[in-house]
Amino acid sequence: MENKVSLWSIYKKGLIAENPIFVLALSLCPSLAVTGSVLTALTMGLSVLFVITANNTVVSIIRKIVNPKVRVPVYITSIATIVTLVELILQAVSPTLYAALGIYLDLVVVFAIILARAETFASKNKVIPSFFDGLGMGSGFCLAMLLIAVIREVIGAGTLCGIRILPSSYQPVLLMILAPGAFILIGFMVAIFKTINEKAEQRRAERGEA
Template sequence: MKEQTNLWEIFYKGLFEQNPIFRLALSLCPALAVTSTVVNALAMGLSVMFVITANNVVVSIFRRWVNPKVRVPVYITSIATIVTVVQLTLQAFFPVLFKELSIYLALIVVFAIILARAEVFAMKNTVIPSFFDGFGMGAGFTGAMVLIGAIRELFGSGTILGIPIMGDWYDPALIMVLPPGGFILIGLMIAAFNIMGEYQDKLKETKAAISSQDAIQRGEA
């Protein structure tokens, strides 16, 4: 039961506490470039989720045989191989999406969040925790991408997944599907998530202080 709780905590931290985009402000290039529609945002998010999870597993499996002096080239080689698989799969089955995302798919190889999880977590932990770490970070990245994409598409085009939502009366705010609008939106959302994070941290500190006082009072009694 304790192991399941730990795995859940490893997974959950990527959703909010260490969300790659909203809390760590990493890999903002695709968050700005490909989130003009929900479909593109979801495709990029799922691609990154697969790459970061698979790379974490690979790095965790081979960590004992990797010389620390060459660990970064090993990370890059592993990530590049997995990204190539993703590119070929999209090119074969989803050519339109591949054309939309092609240049940014190649850039996944050097995404800071993927390299960071390999170095900080996968290189120091076994396969199962590394899988949940990568999956959680990938899920947090995908969720952030889809949220940004939904807001930009809704206000910039009046649609969600290409389906009209606002109606003929709505005059789309073109800036939302342009880079400046995406930049402003991401900045506001990062600020909002940081405020919520600070509130949660203060709440945890308050609960810890109350628990500590209760423990002291029980000890005195």
């Protein structure tokens, strides 16, 4: 039971307490560029989820045989290999989504959050905890991308997944489908998550938790 609680704690921190976008403010480029549509945002989110989870697992497996002096090039090589696999699969399954993501899918190789989790967690922990760390951080990234995209697409276009859900009389707020609109929205979400985390800290302090 203790092990299950520990793994759950590792996983859930990426959702809110250490959310990659809204708390750590890492890998913001795709959150501005590909969240104008729910489909592209979800595809990017799931791709990053797979890459960070798989890379954490690989890094944890090889952590004891990699020379610390060359660990970063090894980690980047691992990330690049996994990203290439994701690109090939996506290109075969959905060429349209692959084209829509464009260069941003290639840039997953240099996403700070992926290399950061490999360096700070996976390289120091066993396989199962590293897997759950990657899964949690990837889930947090995916959920953040999805939340941003839903708000932007509904307000900015009146649609959801390309399907109109608001009345035809609705006048879209075009700012929301532009990068400045995404930047403003992320700013509000950062403030909301900061408030949530501060209240959670207060509750833990009142209960006497560390």
